[in-house]
Amino acid sequence: MSGILRALLRHRSGLLGLVLVSVLVAAAAVSWVWTPYDPTTTDLKARWVLPFRDGHVLGTDMLGRDQLSLLLVGARETLAVALLATAIAAAVGLLMAGAAALAPRWISASVVQLVDVVIAFPALLTAMVLAAVFGGSLWTAASAVGIASGVHVARVTRLEIERVRGTDYVLAATASGSGTWRTMRRHVLPNIAPTLIVQLSLVMAVATLTEASLSYLGYGSPSPAVSWGRMLHDQQPYIEARPLLVVWPGIAVALTVLGFNLLGDALRDATDPRLRGSGVGSAAPGGVPESAAEGLPKHGSAAAVPVAAVAAPASAPLLTVTDLTIRVGARILVDGVSLSLAAGERLGLIGESGSGKSLTSLAVPGLLPEGLTASGSIRIDGVELLGRPERQLAGIRGERVAMVFQEPLTALDPLWRIGRQIAEPLRLHRGLTRRQADEEALRLARRVGLPDPEHIVRAWPHQLSGGQRQRVGIAIALACRPALLIADEPTTALDATVQREILALLDELTREQGTALIFVTHDLAVVASVADRIAVMRRGRIVEHGPLGEVLASPREAYTRSLLAAARATSFTPSPASPSAVPPIPPSAPSAEPFEPSLATEATT
Amino acid sequence: MNETASLPTAETATETAPEPLLSARGLRRTYRLPRRRLLRPAPVRQALRGVDLEVREGGSLGIVGESGAGKSTLIRLLLGLDRADAGQVLYRGREVAGGGRPRDLAWFRREVQFVPQDPLGSLDPRMRVRDIVAEPLECLADASTAADGKAGRDRRIDEVLHAVGLDAADVRRRYPHEFSGGQRQRIAIARALAPRPRLLIADEPVSALDVSVRVQVLDLLRDLTARLGLALVLVSHDLGVVQLLCEEVLVLKDGRVEEQGPAEAVLRAPRSGYTRELLASVPSLAADPVSAPRYGPTR
Structure with a gap:
């Protein structure tokens, strides 16, 4: 857990997301015990107060309500809708995806069909209908968004479950005697978690937007309740005269959505041990095979390829590669290779x-992958290709x-x-x-x-x-x-x-x-x-x-x-004189020089 | 090698009944392919068309074949991961009912373990080495091993990690991506050894590895099976690997057994034309390169 948090703090946009979401949570929490003014008290003598006047940091609206207090209290509604919708979406999504992946064929087929139908319903419209029938409230908004997003989550989650269940490690787990539920808990859930986290953070963002839209359209929580969408709704008639008042709730909504999205992406990365660095805290990986090139010196010495000159054929060469060096960033992948071919x-x-x-x-026909740079010289028929x-x-x-x-x-x-x-x-x-x-x-x-x-x-x-x-x-x-x-x-x-x-x-x-x-x-x-x-x-x-x-x-x-x-x-030897003629494999590495450096020096890395 | 003292030794293997350890009789498996026409029956592919085989206690069988020969299907059936349409898999005379509830096969999995092909894909990227190796121990715990508890399990994990040549203290808490290909295959072998099996089924265990690492992993497999008296079923398209590790060879072609017998006989004097063709196709690296055969024109 602390490893995830540490990785999150190292992640730049993750840190921003964490700050934004923390500010939202803090605003909602503070608003229970303190607001600069009572957000619902109207004071007609203090209408349209500009920001930073008379103690109103963000000014007041047409009824003289303090904007900062409204924003703080409105955060509660936003957070509540976001959390509730996400909980509903997670429950609906996981249940449906689980049923689609694990249940007998006829159940899973009907779940998949149902998902396809429900996905065609727009969430906002559903929420408006629900609000019209049951009256606008936090619950109608949250359940409309929750169910509609839940179906999307179910669809993505089912595909993810299928993907993970098809991997070799699930096969290996089954061969190790792991039961279906254990495999789901130990292998499938952790490996679909990244997708799920991103999906649910999107649900939070969508829920925030939907709540704002609903309240703006007048389908939100009824009058005494305060929300950002309601602030937009109230100020809409005066938008030309007092544009600033629409800006505050607008910024609040935008930053919240941004915060949820950034945090979701960062959480996905932070929960992946492959992106987090070593599990034991050291950032240096033990023996990643690609790291073999890391130990190379920065400059390729010509002495490393003494044989290159020897092999040059007598006739005019078709291809001449001289001192070809391929880098990605500061890392040298190919170090001063020289070749010639008649x-x-x-x-x-x-x-x-x-x-x-x-x-x-790949460098010869200029097909190196993006991000790799080649230096040196590659000539065909004496014509330089590099840099063309x-x-x-x-x-x-x-x-x-x-x-x-x-x-x-x-x-x-x-x-x-x-x-x-x-x-x-x-x-x-x-x-x-x-x-x-x-x-x-x-x-x-x-x-x-x-x-x-x-x-x-x-x-x-x-x-x-x-x-x-x-x-x-x-x-x-x-x-x-x-x-x-x-x-x-x-x-x-x-x-x-x-x-x-x-x-x-x-x-x-x-x-x-x-x-x-x-x-x-x-x-x-x-x-x-x-x-x-x-x-x-x-x-x-x-x-x-x-x-x-x-x-x-x-x-x-x-x-x-x-x-x-x-x-x-x-290698296979077609007709050995006797089985003992197969050369015995030397007990450890076939030479004094180990091929897998990390294997021999395991304890030290 | 005192860290492996508690592993069962070859001595225990010799005092067994003459019956085969693992056997298969008349295995058939057919897969349904996607329907081409709505009203016609879906086409089928016969992956296995009646395969018989036997592995003795401590014996080693190499299954050779090209792609599409039915090797993967055969492995799934031998491991009880899938149900045969016809025929049986027997372990010590008891039927292995594949495709059923995992718990029903716990007795079988304690004795028969699997070494998969791709050492990266077969290790859960989100699990530490300790948990990966512990998996079969947790899943297959029975009354006799449950008493050992977590301490016993940890001891066993260290034992098998040592046995495959890894430094347990160092690797326990690491994740699979931190290792090289050969090391990952060692971890997969350690996982298979953990429940003290009597038979390993290995699916192309070295085909994803570099040649120099290949030698080390093959060496390890040969050493372990000999020392622990394990039986081995090795599926490979690489005849060199089979020649090195197996006493018996089974050549599979189009879901049927093309040829079967002692490795030396099959590889030196194959009876079937297909086996001869297969043997002739392997590019060889003769010690004397001048006499190495070069391919002439195909036709």
């Missing part, structure tokens, strides 16, 4: 997660450099037919007519081995299997015969038998078209079957770089050696 050459870029291999490959405007990069992409991505489904537009996706780069870069492009697309579909190409060009991406989608991805990438193909883990999401076919296809097509290849992967065995040369990356740097056979047979770096040992230890 036409038709095939480079395997190897590394574990967080090594910077994907960022390096997006328009020119778009021309180079697809025509000179193409990419194949890991997840072929997300890389294809779900709303475009396959044939059109293949034809698009042809029309864009080679200026073919629609018909020519379609014919070429069909030819490419046949070339990449798609079954029944005449039909498949008319199909949608979701109708294809993973392997077929990756074939489409390759067809798109190679459509314009690029000089360089960058494949980022293109077979990681595929089954072994399909992986083999895709690797063979990539191999065959790039050879046939003389395309240079950068193959990015974590899998040494895969890279061994497509690359001529490999570069091993670790923590944003290239640690080893050389011809494939050389690196695999006699790696220079300890890291490469242990990576190879680990890969060999876990």
Whole structure:
């Protein structure tokens, strides 16, 4: 609890929200024991007193009532309506959502239908009808807003419950023997809490607004009651002569709504341990994998990549990357990487997660995610790409450099037919007519081995299997015969038998078209079957770089050696002489240098 | 290793009846797909079409198959998380009725625990490590363990965290996001070990991990199952992992058992054509890279 409060106080807008809501609560509380004047006493001799005159801080209205006192007392009504409406909304929302998620099918189906119908009723209108029938009061406003918002809350909450119930940790809890109610209490509720908090803070804001609107329209609590909406209502006829008097309740309503919203958002963040920092109070996380790059020095030393120069091929290079450094803020993710690639050459870029291999490959066609900045130099055919405007990069992409991505489904537009996706780069870069492009697309579909190409060009991406989608991805990438193909883990999401076919296809097509290849992967065995040369990356740097056979047979770096040992230890060996021929896994880390630094130094972090 | 002294040792496992620990007979499961036409019956997908398997006390079975082979469905049925349309899952001869009330399966869950695939997704982000590992202890407490109370439970949590190579005092109060992938999988394994199970069912336990961490986690699993005499069912698409950890292999294809037998026999001299194709597809990293096979043209 104290952790949540501390996180709330660190949150700037959360602090503002907390202050605003505290002021509201304090105003309501103070008004019970003290107000500058009696808010309901009229004093016709002191009408329209301006602010800061005769002890009226905010002045008086047409009946001589003190505005500050009215505002203070009005806070009670606002707070009461907001709290009551939120309580009703929470009760209605949780009950309906629970019923929709847990009850037998026919109950849950009818609840969902009911929610859809009720959601169509405007809350304000409902409140006005209720007020007309039962007389305006705090209760009519609160229950109208509460029920109407409750249905909205139910809808969102049900979806959240379903989402959380589909997670692996709920599955794991069930496998641990956790019952339905226990899972709801221990896993589902805490994980839907953030959404619920935001929803309920919105209800508070809506309730505040609705109360003000109702009172303004004359459907609010009857006469002796004081509320901000009623103040607006009373002063409306004089708005031209005394505009200031409308401003005070207006500001009060606006600040209250703002306060509820800010507090709700901040509470959502503060209750999330992932955003709150460490549970034991220290702000430094123990072993977040992405933190691997944090320990890097600010300036990449050239000594870190001594092998880069060695590997430069004799002929004029197609691609030259020099001292590429990628930063996000002050953090260096890729640290002074230098590479060069001759036409038709095939480079395997190897590394574990967080090594910077994907960022390096994305930087070449200028596809780095927003917020990341690259420095150094990337040249294709001797032309500098870094710092070029997006328009020119778009021309180079697809025509000179193409990419194949890991997840072929997300890389294809779900709303475009396959044939059109293949034809698009042809029309864009080679200026073919629609018909020519379609014919070429069909030819490419046949070339990449798609079954029944005449039909498949008319199909949608979701109708294809993973392997077929990756074939489409390759067809798109190679459509314009690029000089360089960058494949980022293109077979990681595929089954072994399909992986083999895709690797063979990539191999065959790039050879046939003389395309240079950068193959990015974590899998040494895969890279061994497509690359001529490999570069091993670790923590944003290239640690080893050389011809494939050389690196695999006699790696220079300890890291490469242990990576190879680990890969060999876990990779399948087709026909072992005997089971004991499987190399025994060394008891701890495969080398003196641990890969998971936080694991070895656990006690100290 | 005195911190693991109270874990059951391999000795207890040997004095058992010859009956299999876990067995499945004729498992079938069909899923209904979304209706295409209003008046036609909804199409169905047969995820499992009659699967039989057996795991002995202390034995290890690797289930291999590609996506869509029915591996996930089989795991759900073996764990009693879902009900089979036909066939039975038996544990020590007693039927495991899946899909029913969780309490009815408490006896089964005390003996059979689960190590899921994605070590981040399978740990509740809002729970501390202590509470995550305590979960099966709380849920599965019976008369014998209830007497231990909170102190006994805390002791057990520390024990299993030590057993998976984590510093209990340091990690107990942390949240899952503070750990690396390998450490998270260690936590998931600790959770599975907590109720002193006799069988672990692991679903692709290392496929989400980096290769160097993979070795460590596999090493840990192999070490623990050997030391504690645990039986292991390991589902994986990675033949290397299966080769390393399993004595028996079952190859699943389209919901049927394609081939089944001792790992050495199946992986060295597969009888089925599909298994041969599967074995040939694995890119290998031969010690001598020059002789490593390169893929020729597909057709």
